Amino acid sequence: MFSLELLFEAALFGVLLGCFYAAVSLGLSVAFGLLDVPYVAHPALLVMGSYATYLISSLGIDPLLSGLLLMPIFFLLGMGLYRFYYETFEKRGSDAGVRGLGFFFGIAFIIEVALILVFGVDQRTVRAGYIGSSLEIGDYRFPYRMLMAFAVALLLTLVLTIYFSKTFNGRAIKAVGQDESALRLMGANPVKIKQLAFGIATAVNALAGALLIIVGPVEPAMDRIYIGRTFCVVVLAGLGSMSGTLVAGLILGVVESVVLMTLGASWAPAVSFGLLLVMLGLRPQGLFGR
C-alpha cells in the first residue's frame, strides 16, 4: 500500500499544510519572535478570529473577506492588549516575562470560556465555493481551501517581510526587539512601537483565524492544539524571521504529512514537539536566527 507516489503526494499536501501553519504562526512570530513577549494567548485570539469570521460570514460575506474586514478591529484589540500588559506587568520589573506568561494564559482561558458561553461547545463551520471541492491535476487532487491557505500565507509573508525591511515603522519594530535603549536614544518611543507591532500581530490573527475556519471546523478549545504547532514554527524559524516562519511552517507541514501517511495519524501531534526538541538541542537560535 505504501508507495513513492503516495509519499510524493503526502509531501505535496504537506507543502499546502505547511503554508497554513506558517499563516497561523506569523502573528506569533511578530509578538514573540520580534518583541520577546510571551504571547501564549495567540492561538486563542486565532480561534476568536475564526468565530468572528463565522459571525460575519453568516451575513453572506465570503469568509476570507470577513477576515480582512476584521483586521482593523483586531489591530485595535492587539494595541489595547499590549497597553494593558505594559501598564500592569512590563513597566513594573524584570520578572515581567514570567508574570506576563500568566497574564496571557489568563487571557487565553477567558477567551476560551467566553466563546463557550456565547457559541456553545458545538463546532462551527463556514461555507464558500472553495470549501469541499478540489483542483484536479492528473491523479492528484488539491483541496481549494488548502490552496487558499497557501496563497494567503505567501502573500502575508511577502507583505510582512517588505513592511519590516522597507518601512520606517517596520524597521523600528525590528530595532525595538534588538536594542530598546538604542531606539530610545534615536528619539523613538519603544512602547508605542511595541504597541504597533502587537496590533499588527493581532490583526494578522484575524486573517489567519478566517483561514482556520476555512480549512476545518472550529470549536472553542481548539487553541490548545495550535499552541504547540505555532510555537514550534516560530522557534524553528528563528525568532522574528518572517520568511523563516514560512520555511519552518513548510518543514512542519511536510514532516507531519509524511509521518501521518507512513507511521499513522496518532503520531502527528508528536511531530511539532519532536521537531522543537531537536531544534532546541541542535540549533537553539533556530534556522534563520542569529
Added chain:
Amino acid sequence: MALAKSSKKTGWNVVYDQNYPPNNTDFSSIIRAVRAARPEAVFVACYPNEAVAVMRSVNEIGLGSQVQIFGGGMVGLQFTPIMQSLGSLLNGVVNFNSYVPGMKFPGIDDFFKRYSVRAAAAKVDPLGYYLPPFNYATGQMIEQAVNATKSFDHKKLAEYMRKTEFQTIVGPIGFDKFGERAKPRMVQAQFRNIQDNNVDQFKNTGKQVVLWPDIDKQGDFIFPFDKARKAT
C-alpha cells in the same frame, strides 16, 4: 483490534486500519491513504468534531470508484447543524441513526410537534431526531415503572425494568440479561438527494432511507458509492 477480530469472523480482508488523534481537523492525508489501499467498503467511526472534516476530505480527495459503501459509525451526521452544514456532501453515505422520518411509532409525531416549538425557543437542535425521542422514552419508562411498582425505591424499579417491555415513542423497549436493549432498533440509513442550505428537507421521508434492519427498511441499498452520491 476490534476490526481485526470481526474481520476474521466475517472473512473480510482489511486493507487499511487507522485511528486518528483527538480533535484532528484535516483528514486529507488519511483519505489519500485510504484511497491508495483501494478498499471496497470504508467504515468510519468518529465523533461529531471530526465528522465534518472527514466528509470534506472524502469529497475533495475521493475514495475511488471501487468503493461500494461508505459510512457506518459516524457520530455527528445525525445532528441538524452538521447535516445542514454538509448538505449535498452527505449523499450516498450509509450511517447509523436512531430515528429518521418515516419510522412509525405511537406518539412520535405528537412528540416532534411539541419538540419543534420548544426547540426553536430554546435554540437547540431544531429537528432533534437523534437523542430527544430517546430521552423522552427514558422518562416514559420511569413513569411506567413508578406507576406499576408504586415506589421510588431504586431496587424495586430496577427489578421491574429488567423484566418488563415498555411501550415508548421509539417503540417497545425491553432489556436482555446484559442490560442491553433486547430488540435493538438502531438503523443504518442512506442519505439521498440532499441539497445544500436546506434544513426542512431533512423532515421529509426519502432523504435518509433505512436499509437495515428489515423491520424498518424503507428502500434498497444503492451502490457503488459514486453512483449513490448522484442518485436522486
